[in-house]
Amino acid sequence: MSSPAGSVRKRKDAHTPVKAKDTPVTTTAAPQDPDLDALVKANIRQTGVEWDYRIAFSIITLLAFITRFWGISHPNEVVFDEVHFGKFASYYLERTYFFDVHPPFGKLLFALMGWFVGYDGHFHFENIGDSYIANKVPYVAYRAMPAFLGALTVPVVFDIMWESGYTLPACVLSACLVLFDNAHIGQTRLILLDATLVFAMACSLLCYVKFYKLRHEPFGRKWWKWLLLTGFSLSCVISTKYVGVFSFAAIGSAVAIDLWSLLDVNRRQGALSLPDFGKHFVARAFGLIVLPFFFYLFWFQVHFAILYKSGPGDDFMSPEFQETLSDNAMTANSVTIDYYDSIQIKHKETLGYLHSHPDKYPLRYDDGRVSSQGQQVTGYPYADANNHWQIIPLNDDQELGHHVKNNELVRLRHIVTDTMLLSHDVASPYYPTNQEFTTVPMEEALGDRLNDTLFEIRVEQGKPGQEFKSLSGQFKLVHNPSKVAMWTHTTPLPDWAYKQQEINGNKNLGQSSNIWFVDEIPSIPADSPRLVREERKVKSLPFLKKWFELQRAMFFHNNALTSSHPYASEPFVWPFLLRGVSFWTHNDTRQQIYFLGNPLGWWLASSLLAVFVGIVAADQLSLRRGVDALDDRSRSRLYNSTGFFFLAWATHYLPFYLMGRQLFLHHYLPSHLASCLVAGALLEFIFNVEPVLDDALMVKPAKKGVPVAPRKHLPAREKLAGQSLLSSWAAVGVVLAIVIGGWYFFLPLTYGYPGLSVDQVNARKWLGYDLHFAK
Known part of the structure; x- marks a missing residue:
């Protein structure tokens, strides 16, 4: 595979010069045969402006808008993941900070649509089934944005095939496989991100094809235009979802192969000098890496500029970040902690309190390991007196009112049982490599085991000597002798610990889940002057610092999406469409929206992928045996x-x-679009259709001093090409009849109406489709 579009041709209109395909480009062109010139001109006049392509393009575009916008107001309730992306649009309109694992571009488009129609974002899309009408939400405007992009995706697919030089039947087949696909329709009629993702991905393929067609005219205005548009399209893909990096992989692989070809000293177009090759490399690096990265940063800058108020996303960010948000409760309500205060310590990630109770660890765990049989220290999710700990200085001579500071050594006394927190070289219940946390009586804590009760307060991003505060003072509690950090996780302990969380010492100090904060200081009287709030000024942080922090949080929480989901699916089921996703149901009318592709179209596209691999393998095997079966x-x-x-x-x-996170059928949509392109291309290959104009221009490179000449017997070849074209049209007609039939049969599940009877539902359970109302 030397290039993505080695056989692409320029559109043949009256204003576009036509070159012989693969004819070497030299500074002095070889003389052209007069008969060939006449034939080319005649073909251009006959072809005109490719009216047949343009008519088909217009009809397909119209059908795309009809299928995407038809009945878009139904249902007038929140559907599936609209609870997320509709909510995020409302937060943008309210300027309230939120957190999401996806980049901001697609969500900003929804917010822009809401702003266009004058919506204030008062509805937060809390539950599936909540009424849009009752809450006065312009949901049709929201849904119109992805429907518009989803409709435009279909003509982009057509244009990719057209620009790649394929015949009209191939273009129609590829576009119609997307046009009449229930999954693409269903996903683009709702407030979801995938329409933006797939449209930008298709645009990146189209722009790169148009850029590659100009490979013999490098550094010209059009060459730069399509290179930069490819980069912009790629930036939109990755700025919508991080899986957009796969589009970079696709285009990047083609670019790498192209650059490798340019480096060849035996190129037919002449060898490039290393400085010239360097220009090609730098231009592509700028257009496809640097430019997309700056656009990617730009959307985050817009994101931060809009979201300046404190909101539900605060808890995911550091106190330093939260201080840049107005009305932030954490920083506004933080209180400096003094020695001998009674405090409640809470884990940032699981929100479990540091807790202890009189029960002991068992002598032996289920795997036979022996414990210390000390008092249990666990994580507990509810407020309780056993969550209260007194913070005591290293030396008891500290005066009351002395502030605790960053990096100081402290001890923690469990108030209810009058014992001291301790960690030692005994394995924890679930992690043999992590240390056990327990408490010991005061006489032991003040005697031989004093060192084991010492812990260092390490405030996150804190400065030396910085005061330790509640809420905003997020910290790691590091055991001083062994240098392990106090840590917890969500896997519950057995019944002997009442299924509470395990607390242990983590040797990986850098792990972000080691972070805790003081949630409350119960010992402070309500009328204490320490509780008087001073007016807080909103601080600022450099953009890149905020961006890096948000990136870390997004990647961490994205990778943490590993819990099971009833409609999650494995990648191997996607090409075969073994199951879908239930989006919405209405019991009274027996209506449902079930996210499912057109099975007939998906199975055809998946089968042709296997056919392509088989053809390439057979061709390679034939060549190894000295048989050249292809022209x-x-x-x-x-x-x-x-x-x-x-x-x-x-x-x-x-x-x-390679991913361990939750995966769903919609993750396959970009690949399905690419498989539709393969299907159209293979149609032309199978029927061996050669456009008449291309036949006239299929000339061999001229030898020095010898003019190029057209192929012989053009009328006979024209007749054969016409027969092949008719055969391909017949095949397309049969395929589209089947595909449209499948599309129509599953429409009630895509549009959510009309309701289906039990027999009608069961008739659509072709594979493992867990449809509702089947009884």
């Missing part, structure tokens, strides 16, 4: 253009096998 044009088209589409499918699909 140059067919092989170039198969490996370069169809191979590029297959590469796009693979790079958008195969990486999901």
